[in-house]
Amino acid sequence: MITKSLEDYLEAIYNSLKDRGHASTNEIASDLGVKPPSVTEMFHKLNKQGWVNYRKYEGVTLTREGEEIAKSVSDVHSKVRKFLELIHVSSEQADEDACKVEHHLSEESIGQLNMFIEFIENCPAEEVRWIEHFNYFNEHHELPLDCPGADKEKGCDD
Amino acid sequence: MITKSLEDYLEAIYNSLKDRGHASTNEIASDLGVKPPSVTEMFHKLNKQGWVNYRKYEGVTLTREGEEIAKSVSDVHSKVRKFLELIHVSSEQADEDACKVEHHLSEESIGQLNMFIEFIENCPAEEVRWIEHFNYFNEHHELPLDCPGADKEKGCDD
DNA sequence: GATTAGGTTTAGGTTAACCTAAATTTGTAA
DNA sequence: TTACAAATTTAGGTTAACCTAAACCTAATC
Structure with missing residues (x-):
């Protein structure tokens, strides 16, 4: 079973591989603010689950x-x-709060949060009945016709 | 030190007192989805911290x-x-997600989230340059003059 | 007053995730 | 090649939060 902690380790490993090209015990320990032996232990668990090659x-x-x-x-x-x-x-x-919150949102909330962000980024800072428009966007997955962003180049459902 | 778990217990106790007028081991156990002995143990911890009278x-x-x-x-x-x-x-x-997320937000994020909600509730569903207006609200703690809600009875900073 | 059912606590155990201290491995430099 | 420093692992321990099973209270009923 996956836990919050194992998720943190996977994410840290992912970032380390992306940023540094490798993921060593000490690096992950310092990224996560734990001691190296804790990392070794978790590497074993992740390996046993088939999520890393250790x-x-x-x-x-x-x-x-x-x-x-x-x-x-x-x-x-x-x-x-x-x-x-x-x-x-x-x-x-x-960033700090996202680290902690990221493990606790349901699929539904993640989906809606994403919808919200996409909406805002595509229909920004204009004369907009924004919450009505968001309701429309939420239902139809595209901007309403009277939304200032709707006739521009970029749609809302990419 | 307070933990996420102790916070959950305090909140459950608070709600139980509010809704039922009392907070018993079995009630809290069933509210939190744990077994009664776990509740007794936590009652002791809360009592030791001076947060409940047990x-x-x-x-x-x-x-x-x-x-x-x-x-x-x-x-x-x-x-x-x-x-x-x-x-x-x-x-x-x-509600379910709020239960989990509630322990992981900083003061800063809580404050901004509150600001955002207040803004939306006081400046809703109108022709609004909403994100610009939110920026203004965020800075000045009141609605901008050209916001449809600004000349209504209720201000934004209650 | 004795019995009993239901709620509560105690006793003892488990697990995840951490830790320190000691051993081990590895790569580098004398 | 040997020796050493740094990185890593192993061994063994701690803590929080849970659990089950058994003991214990309390209040209601006979």
């Missing part, structure tokens, strides 16, 4: 399944962060 | 400090729920 003293890589999980967690993270930034939470705090 | 076989009441914590958790809960409902998450799911 080779002693060398570090880990993600399996396809592990990468899928990591990507989806990371995706939720950036959606939450984006929303928080939209309502003017500082980007450091938004 | 009397064996009788249940708990909240101390002033306990009630303060419970109220603030409960407050965050309803803000998160309200926001999720605003973006059309079903109310059951919104």
Whole structure:
């Protein structure tokens, strides 16, 4: 079974591989603010689940399944962060909070949050009956005809 | 130190006292989906912290400090729920997610979320340059003059 | 007053996720 | 090649929050 903690490790590994090209015990430990032995232990668990390939003293890589999980967690993270930034939470705090919140949203909430963000980004800062428009967007998956963004180049459902 | 779990118990106790006038082991157990012995154990911890008055076989009441914590958790809960409902998450799911998210938001994010909700509720569904207006509201703590809600009876900063 | 049912607590155990200290491996430099 | 420093793992321990089973209270009924 996946836990919040295992998700955190997968995400950290994913980011480390992306940013540094590798994921070692010490790096992940310092990224997550834990001690190296904790990381080794978790590497074993992730390996047993088939989410990473672990080779002693060398570090880990993600399996396809592990990468899928990591990507989806990371995706939720950036959606939450984006929303928080939209309502003017500082980007450091938004990122920190996203880390914690990312494990606790249902599919439904994630979907709606995404819908909301997409709507705002595609129909911004204009004379807009925005909540009515959002309701329409929510139902039809495209901007209403009288929305200033609707006749522009970019649709809302990409 | 307070933990997510202790917060959950305080909130459940608070709601039980409000809804039923008392908070017994079995009730809290069933509210939180745990077994009675777990509740007894947590009652002891809460009692030791000075957040509840625990009397064996009788249940708990909240101390002033306990009630303060419970109220603030409960407050965050309803803000998160309200926001999720605003973006059309079903109310059951919104409530469920709020339960989990409520423990993980910083003061800053809570404040901004509140600001956002207040803004929306006071400046709704009109011809509104809503994100610009939100920016203004965020900065000045009142609706801009050209906001349809601004000349109505109710201000934005109550 | 004795019995009993239901609620509550105690006793003891499990698990996840951490930790420190000690051992081990690895790569590099003398 | 040997020796050492740094990284990693192993061994063993801690804590929070749960659990089951058994013991214990309490209030109602006979």
